[in-house]
Amino acid sequence: MQALDDCSFSVARxxxxxxxxxxxxxxxxxxxxxxxxxxxxxxxxxxxxRPIGPEERLRFGYMPEERGLYxxxxxxxxxxxxxxxxxxxxxxxxxxxSAWLERLGLGGRARAxxxxxxxxxxxxxxxxxxxxxxPELLVLDEPFAGLDPIAVRTLAEVLRAEAxxxxxxxxxxxxxxxxxxxxxxxxxxxxxRIVATGDVGALRRRSRRRRIELELDGAxxxxxxxxxxxxxxxxxxxxxxxxxxxxxxxxxxxxxxERAARVVAFSYAPPSLAELFLELVDR
Amino acid sequence: xxxxQAIALVARRELRERLRSRAFLLSTxxxxxxxxxxxxxxxxxxxERTYGVAVVAPAPSGLGSALxxxxxxxxxxxxxxxxxSAAAGREELAAKxxxxxxxxxxxxxxxxxxxxARLAAIADTAVRAxxxxxxxxxxxxxxxxxxxxxxxxxxxxxVAYAGSLLLFMSLAVYGQWVLTGVVEEKNNRxxxxxxxxxxxxxxxxxKVIGIGLLGLGQLALVAGLAASLLAAGAFDAPASLGGxxxxxxxxxALGFALxxxxxxxxxxxxxxxxxxxSVGQQVTYTMLxxxxxxxxxxxxxxxxxxxxxxxxxxxxxxxxxxxRSALVGVPLWEHALAVVLVLASIHALVRLAGRVYARGLLHxxxxxxxxxxxxxxxxx
Numbered sequence: 001m002q003a004l005d006d007c008s009f010s011v012a013r014x015x016x017x018x019x020x021x022x023x024x025x026x027x028x029x030x031x032x033x034x035x036x037x038x039x040x041x042x043x044x045x046x047x048x049x050r051p052i053g054p055e056e057r058l059r060f061g062y063m064p065e066e067r068g069l070y071x072x073x074x075x076x077x078x079x080x081x082x083x084x085x086x087x088x089x090x091x092x093x094x095x096x097x098s099a100w101l102e103r104l105g106l107g108g109r110a111r112a113x114x115x116x117x118x119x120x121x122x123x124x125x126x127x128x129x130x131x132x133x134x135p136e137l138l139v140l141d142e143p144f145a146g147l148d149p150i151a152v153r154t155l156a157e158v159l160r161a162e163a164x165x166x167x168x169x170x171x172x173x174x175x176x177x178x179x180x181x182x183x184x185x186x187x188x189x190x191x192x193r194i195v196a197t198g199d200v201g202a203l204r205r206r207s208r209r210r211r212i213e214l215e216l217d218g219a220x221x222x223x224x225x226x227x228x229x230x231x232x233x234x235x236x237x238x239x240x241x242x243x244x245x246x247x248x249x250x251x252x253x254x255x256x257x258e259r260a261a262r263v264v265a266f267s268y269a270p271p272s273l274a275e276l277f278l279e280l281v282d283r
Numbered sequence: 284x285x286x287x288q289a290i291a292l293v294a295r296r297e298l299r300e301r302l303r304s305r306a307f308l309l310s311t312x313x314x315x316x317x318x319x320x321x322x323x324x325x326x327x328x329x330x331e332r333t334y335g336v337a338v339v340a341p342a343p344s345g346l347g348s349a350l351x352x353x354x355x356x357x358x359x360x361x362x363x364x365x366x367x368s369a370a371a372g373r374e375e376l377a378a379k380x381x382x383x384x385x386x387x388x389x390x391x392x393x394x395x396x397x398x399x400a401r402l403a404a405i406a407d408t409a410v411r412a413x414x415x416x417x418x419x420x421x422x423x424x425x426x427x428x429x430x431x432x433x434x435x436x437x438x439x440x441x442v443a444y445a446g447s448l449l450l451f452m453s454l455a456v457y458g459q460w461v462l463t464g465v466v467e468e469k470n471n472r473x474x475x476x477x478x479x480x481x482x483x484x485x486x487x488x489x490k491v492i493g494i495g496l497l498g499l500g501q502l503a504l505v506a507g508l509a510a511s512l513l514a515a516g517a518f519d520a521p522a523s524l525g526g527x528x529x530x531x532x533x534x535x536a537l538g539f540a541l542x543x544x545x546x547x548x549x550x551x552x553x554x555x556x557x558x559x560x561s562v563g564q565q566v567t568y569t570m571l572x573x574x575x576x577x578x579x580x581x582x583x584x585x586x587x588x589x590x591x592x593x594x595x596x597x598x599x600x601x602x603x604x605x606x607r608s609a610l611v612g613v614p615l616w617e618h619a620l621a622v623v624l625v626l627a628s629i630h631a632l633v634r635l636a637g638r639v640y641a642r643g644l645l646h647x648x649x650x651x652x653x654x655x656x657x658x659x660x661x662x663x
Contacts, residue, residue, distance in 0.1 A: 032645075035478070037475065057479060057480060060479070062476065064475040066475055067472060068472025068474070068475065071471055072300070073300060081296055082476065085480040085481055129476060
């Protein structure tokens with residue numbers, strides 16, 4: 001079975017890359033390949049220009065899609081263990097563990113066993129396990145899945161801080177507004193192939209489509225601008241959402257609208273990341 | 284970080300986490316109690332015995348009654364058989380008509396081939412009591428007519444079979460620990476995080492070494508207790524057998540390494556806990572077969588061809604060698620060959636299991652065949 005084919009993307013230190021794709025597109029497989037958990041038949045993975053091997057991986061942090069910790073092991077011991085597995089000295093690992101627990105609001109639970117924690121708190125320990133050793137590359141598989149809005153905000157802050165520290169951050173998510181908010185770059189994968197990669201703004205501008213939003217007052221119920229290359233996406237009360245080819249002149253749409261009704265609001269912009277995503281992985 | 288450091292970290296975690304568990308403490312206490320209990324039980328089932336003792340005529344008066352008195356606390360009786368001379372006495376002894384020859388003039392108690400500890404104690408007590416009127420007080424020196432023969436004594440047989448049973452049970456119990464440990468790690472998914480930093484064969488090695496050290500410690504404690512009880516004469520058996528019992532410990536290490544790696548691979552291939560027990564059974568049955576084959580072969584003829592072969596075959600060597608060593612003694616070259624072959628098998632099995640392990644650990648769903656896992660497994 002081939003999960004990935006022609007799947008090239010890169011991320012630089014201090015940058016955050018959103019790794020997007022429909023379910024089953026191969027995101028998890030690609031992330032596992034970074035950690036040698038699956039071995040690609042062809043292609044290469046490199047870090048700082050050198051192939052990624054066991055030594056490099058010790059400087060990476062990973063949060064697998066399938067979360068898991070040792071249930072009966074105390075939280076602090078567990079984090080210390082993972083820190084040491086990444087080559088930290090015992091003292092440094094202990095200090096980092098307690099610092100992260102403090103930062104993630106688990107300062108009082110260091111001696112608790114993981115199975116005694118709530119699901120949300122287990123997620124935080126999992127995050128700490130990925131971050132403890134100050135990784136150069138941070139790979140998180142669906143880190144926002146199942147988090148409440150407060151936890152989402154905390155995690156977004158942590159990821160921004162990690163990038164500011166100089167780490168390269170890669171995470172996958174289906175929450176595209178979040179990705180747009182946090183990431184400078186995205187890689188969109190579909191059927192194991194990268195269909196788009198690069199700066200979010202540039203990708204949006206490069207799209208062949210534009211979104212047009214109209215708020216009209218007093219327009220006929222079924223009114224549409226008679227401009228070729230413009231299609232209706234959604235109509236609600238007097239609000240219309242349209243998608244237009246890039247070469248359609250927005251002025252013409254606006255003029256048509258003004259002829260039919262009073263225009264309260266008009267906007268013209270490249271598609272959002274969510275729209276871009278749907279456009280690219282259209283099935 | 285070197286592989287050795289990673290292995291040490293994994294092993295340390297296994298040791299620490301398991302030492303915390305009550306189950307380990309309980310099983311240690313239980314095994315120690317079993318060894319202590321067997322001493323008490325041995326005492327209870329010791330049967331009354333009548334010993335025949337030849338003595339050069341004329342026997343001193345009172346010797347017969349002194350012997351009876353000394354024998355009473357041992358639940359034994361002594362039948363005196365006067366003989367004409369020491370030579371005649373040796374003939375009687377050689378012909379198995381008596382158990383020992385008492386040579387009062389030389390202060391010697393002569394046995395045929397093996398010193399009977401109980402009888403030696405009885406005769407010693409009796410003679411000393413008799414001579415209280417005739418100073419200086421003398422003790423008897425024991426001697427044997429022939430060099431200690433190769434034929435096993437009851438005690439050696441007991442040590443041999445108890446030793447290999449102990450080995451078999453320890454291997455099965457600790458092997459099962461490895462199996463469940465692997466399956467747990469796989470089922471609660473922590474293995475993916477661990478493998479992002481540790482190579483599969485290092486995780487495998489650390490796990491086997493950690494649990495193995497624990498088993499070794501427990502077994503050393505139990506075998507050590509048994510050996511010191513032997514040395515203290517608690518079992519009415521030659522103290523030298525304690526050495527054979529201690530042989531169980533290094534062979535546990537070798538046997539465990541071999542079978543635990545197989546258990547670990549089985550755990551990695553299993554999809555679920557139920558699956559794991561059925562895959563684990565295949566390993567257990569293999570070991571059971573090796574154990575029984577060894578038992579039957581050694582019981583039938585400890586010097587037979589089959590027994591010799593099973594002593595060096597890696598699967599059965601750990602279970603057969605200590606037993607044969609207690610029964611008939613095993614030449615050094617056979618020890619060496621067995622060790623070399625077992626080490627070679629461990630090396631090969633670790634390579635095989637490491638590859639299967641890596642593939643199996645991240646595989647969920649139906650059980651993975653060994654062949655499929657090997658084919659798609661990565662070089663670790």
